[in-house]
Amino acid sequence: MKTRIGILGYGNLGRGTEIAVAAAEDMELAAVFTRRDPSTVSIQTKDVPVVCIQEIEAWKDKIDVLILCGGSATDLPVQTPLYASMFNVIDSFDTHARIPEHFKNVDEAAARSGHIGLISVGWDPGLFSLNRVYANAILPNGKDYTFWGKGVSQGHSDAVRRIKGVKNAKQYTIPIEEALEAVRNGEDPELTTREKHLRECFVVLEEGADATEVEKEIKEMPNYFADYNTIVHFIDEEEFKRDHSGMAHGGFVFRSGRTGVNQENKHIIEYRIKLDSNPEFTTSVLVAYARAVKRMAAEGVTGCKTVLDIPPAYLCTQSGDELRAHFL
């Protein structure tokens, strides 16, 4: 029997999840839940209902895993514990600093209801976390580096858009090539914030806004830009729509470690991803982990889990025999 997936929230992540479920031969989409008027939400998959979120409880026995496609700022802190009381759930909660608190809330709700709440699934946190953990366990004496980009930072784009006189804006985080090379070459550099990433902004101004003022305000914005070299381009709305609607992203995780009687041998582990579509890749990770959640639930596992708790084989459709013969 196929794994029955529910999607909560039909934005970029919801649409990505729908595509990833369609690509998985062992899964089927059961329903899409929305806070909007369902009649205004049109999905790709035929014969699958769009359901008002108020009615979700009626679906308790019709869904194996509910994939939460809301945002980390306000949606998931509420939704993940709430829906873990009715379903096995997965989210992509990515506010690193608040993960311990989120874990605790989800763990209480999921343990009480006898479900699994798998949190912080995606690429960072997610695949990058896996790589940090494996590499640190293997090379306990070493240094970690994470670089993000090139890709759009939603938080930084929002910050620019809040500036008076800005009509629209996109901010790209760009890893600095010299820094990547120094790490890759085993130089173990001490890198400042400014030496790791560059920030590049494409800004559409409101009519009559002062470009010099806006540029100054961006570059001096504390936390977001002041510690970085920032390039600001002013463009018109047409160019903005044409060239800056993409959702490409990527990044790098490095571990540089030493072994040997006198620590004389150096080893570099590099994990890199280059993505045309950040939401479609993120949801591909979510859907692979939905497979693991269903399997763990069948084993009687409950409570909050993360990718660190899950055996890699659980993500796969293949049997152990097949994996050992073809992938090991």
Place this chain on the structure above:
Amino acid sequence: MKTRIGILGYGNLGRGTEIAVAAAEDMELAAVFTRRDPSTVSIQTKDVPVVCIQEIEAWKDKIDVLILCGGSATDLPVQTPLYASMFNVIDSFDTHARIPEHFKNVDEAAARSGHIGLISVGWDPGLFSLNRVYANAILPNGKDYTFWGKGVSQGHSDAVRRIKGVKNAKQYTIPIEEALEAVRNGEDPELTTREKHLRECFVVLEEGADATEVEKEIKEMPNYFADYNTIVHFIDEEEFKRDHSGMAHGGFVFRSGRTGVNQENKHIIEYRIKLDSNPEFTTSVLVAYARAVKRMAAEGVTGCKTVLDIPPAYLCTQSGDELRAHFL
């Protein structure tokens, strides 16, 4: 209480394991077992006995995990099932084609004795396998590429040494840069054997041997060299010892996949390692997994396992709370 590690076999892997155990604060070396006369084996760690292999059974209750440091050709197929009947064991069995058979033998022995036999731990099989499995689960529609090197292939070096007139030889497997770049750029190339790797041999001849003959014999050797471009250098013994005693190695695993309603978005996952010492890195992986074996054994797990069966957190000294706060 520290995890008590036993080492069986004190060659390159045995010495590497000893170093990795010394670097792990939660482990201690209990004994080194050898087939040689123990009085001829001198180890680094103070106050640890070197014990004749015949006496190993007396150590059954004094060792948590026995790390098998023999070779895959003849040692491990016998040793891993044999010692899984007395200990929790880990090996680095790397003959890919024979893994299913090895798994079966170890599984029977370990299940019967109530121990864990963790096989094929290292980087390929091992970390590369993990990356193939994660990436395939996440991007089901795509292509895999594995490249090895630059590094010494023991099998190819041995093959050259068996040629009449060859006194000594080292063979380096070198990934071809153009092929790596094509994969990294998302071109999804169809690569022949010859287009993926180059083979470079450094050969010391016996006195009076015919260089032209030896070079021809190397380049035309079926399976080992005939399908590759091969470069042969003849050098003297002094240069051989000076420049070709290193044990550096490395490699790349790529997954190139597509998502989207019309498969319009491309994603590249790249995992790369660059190692100064192949045996020291391999044994660092073995020792991290020894931690997992002890933990699973305490949970009552038995039988044969691979890296695909083990949650990443089990490799770590840190608690779940610490991992979530600092690595996720």
